[in-house]
Amino acid sequence: MIGRRQLLTGAAALAASRFIAAAQAAPANRAPRLTHDPFALGVASGEPTSDGFVLWTRAVGLTEDVRLGYEIASDENFRAIVRSGRVDAPAGRGGAVHLEVPGLPPGRPYFYRFHLGDAVSRVGRTATVAVNPERLRLALTSCQHWEHGWFSAYRDMIEQGVDAVLQVGDYIYEKSFGSGPNVRAFGTPDPQTLGDYRARHALYRTDPDLAAAHAAMPFIVALDDHEVENDYAGVHGGVTADPAAFLRRRTAAWQAYFEHMPLGPSTWRRGGSLQLFRRFRWGRLATVHMLDTRQYRSVQACSDEKRGGQVVRDCDAVADPGATMLGARQEAWLDDGLARERGNWSLVAQQTLFSRLALPQGPDARWSDMWDGYEAARSRALGSLGRPTVRNAVVLGGDVHSFWLNNVLADFEDPRSKIVASEVVTSCLASRNGPAALFDGARSRNPHIRHHDNAHAGYALLDVVPERIDVDLRAVASLVEPAARCFSLERRSIEAGRPGFA
Numbered sequence: 001m002i003g004r005r006q007l008l009t010g011a012a013a014l015a016a017s018r019f020i021a022a023a024q025a026a027p028a029n030r031a032p033r034l035t036h037d038p039f040a041l042g043v044a045s046g047e048p049t050s051d052g053f054v055l056w057t058r059a060v061g062l063t064e065d066v067r068l069g070y071e072i073a074s075d076e077n078f079r080a081i082v083r084s085g086r087v088d089a090p091a092g093r094g095g096a097v098h099l100e101v102p103g104l105p106p107g108r109p110y111f112y113r114f115h116l117g118d119a120v121s122r123v124g125r126t127a128t129v130a131v132n133p134e135r136l137r138l139a140l141t142s143c144q145h146w147e148h149g150w151f152s153a154y155r156d157m158i159e160q161g162v163d164a165v166l167q168v169g170d171y172i173y174e175k176s177f178g179s180g181p182n183v184r185a186f187g188t189p190d191p192q193t194l195g196d197y198r199a200r201h202a203l204y205r206t207d208p209d210l211a212a213a214h215a216a217m218p219f220i221v222a223l224d225d226h227e228v229e230n231d232y233a234g235v236h237g238g239v240t241a242d243p244a245a246f247l248r249r250r251t252a253a254w255q256a257y258f259e260h261m262p263l264g265p266s267t268w269r270r271g272g273s274l275q276l277f278r279r280f281r282w283g284r285l286a287t288v289h290m291l292d293t294r295q296y297r298s299v300q301a302c303s304d305e306k307r308g309g310q311v312v313r314d315c316d317a318v319a320d321p322g323a324t325m326l327g328a329r330q331e332a333w334l335d336d337g338l339a340r341e342r343g344n345w346s347l348v349a350q351q352t353l354f355s356r357l358a359l360p361q362g363p364d365a366r367w368s369d370m371w372d373g374y375e376a377a378r379s380r381a382l383g384s385l386g387r388p389t390v391r392n393a394v395v396l397g398g399d400v401h402s403f404w405l406n407n408v409l410a411d412f413e414d415p416r417s418k419i420v421a422s423e424v425v426t427s428c429l430a431s432r433n434g435p436a437a438l439f440d441g442a443r444s445r446n447p448h449i450r451h452h453d454n455a456h457a458g459y460a461l462l463d464v465v466p467e468r469i470d471v472d473l474r475a476v477a478s479l480v481e482p483a484a485r486c487f488s489l490e491r492r493s494i495e496a497g498r499p500g501f502a
């Protein structure tokens with residue numbers, strides 16, 4: 001704890017020295033007199049392309065619209081400034097900025113910072129994507145519970161030299177749960193309003209490891225359920241029964257999520273929806289198809305008496321062809337994108353476990369919130385993944401608080417059917433592991449599951465080259481020890497042209 005405090009003090013001192021330099025150098029801009037740090041939540045970047053990215057900050061503690069200054073440089077000391085200007089930070093958006101920066105040369109690192117009056121933000125680092133990179137290092141992460149553990153895994157991602165972080169959901173948690181040691185408390189009730197969700201996101205960004213990660217690496221994000229409430233499905237609350245009350249809560253939560261993420265300005269749509277499914281390309285090496293499996297899905301099968309995800313048995317509705325995980329528009333977008341894909345690796349990033357998971361609770365028992373509860377939708381997705389034109393499909397996911405390496409079969413009912421893709425599921429970054437009652441013995445019931453660990457938190461590191469992807473499951477040694485480091489729990493490779501794990 002003392003170490004962290006000193007770290008913060010050091011960072012504050014550094015910020016203060018930059019502040020003096022900037023106040024002398026920057027032209028006077030009309031801004032309110034500040035008695036606090038408007039950039040206390042830090043900076044972030046995302047949406048990397050070969051010619052640009054999105055830069056984010058959120059000016060806090062202000063009640064009026066302000067304009068922030070920004071600078072982008074090719075060097076850390078801001079001697080070679082390549083862009084500078086002003087950007088609106090509207091009070092109606094909580095002072096959030098989503099600055100789209102196009103037109104830069106490919107494959108270069110950039111440094112950026114924001115100004116307001118005398119105040120200057122910390123410096124962030126990001127990069128444009130190379131025209132045809134030969135290597136790509138991705139961190140796959142999900143499920144970070146403020147109370148359950150320190151976010152130490154982010155320090156490891158920075159040390160590993162990750163090009164981009166794929167955060168596939170449960171970025172915040174709306175509630176406390178489970179028993180076990182907590183390292184800190186939310187200190188506020190479960191969020192319901194926009195103000196509540198803003199405060200929850202702002203609390204998260206005071207974590208020094210999370211703030212440092214956002215300043216060091218671009219994040220590519222999509223949300224899951226806990227950014228709103230547990231196990232909601234589209235317009236159906238997982239907890240809140242009243243439909244209108246749920247939609248109010250969802251809109252508030254989504255707006256706060258948008259306001260805190262380095263997403264493009266057009267992500268937040270009129271009427272309160274989020275356009276989150278989108279593609280990222282690293283030349284011919286790899287494409288990430290980022291999916292949104294929460295916003296458009298049908299309600300969980302056989303959830304009439306109890307809301308949300310649960311073990312269902314002999315539930316015919318899991319095979320309902322009318323049920324959807326992605327919605328018709330996103331399904332067509334994925335199918336079309338995979339069909340046209342010319343990249344070497346097609347990485348399909350989404351929220352939860354994709355492969356079949358037979359449970360100990362009976363022959364057809366399944367967890368209704370995962371793809372197992374949307375059998376027909378999964379069959380359609382398998383059809384898209386299995387097209388002969390698709391080269392090297394890898395499904396990426398999270399949500400289940402345990403690590404999984406799976407062979408994605410064309411037909412999970414036939415263990416000898418073709419392997420159409422590999423699946424990498426990351427554990428929680430900081431939370432309790434998954435339910436032993438569901439996951440114990442998973443490999444013996446599911447031969448397509450090639451590795452499973454339900455005893456560690458961490459993230460999955462993917463080192464992508466044309467011939468292979470080296471997967472390194474990075475486990476954090478302890479969630480309660482603030483200085484804990486990560487280690488390799490398991491290393492496996494996916495060979496190009498040969499889907500699956502041995």
Ligand code: FE
Pocket residue numbers: 142143170226399400401
């Ligand atoms: Fe989770």
Ligand code: CA
Pocket residue numbers: 169170224225226399
């Ligand atoms: Ca989840």
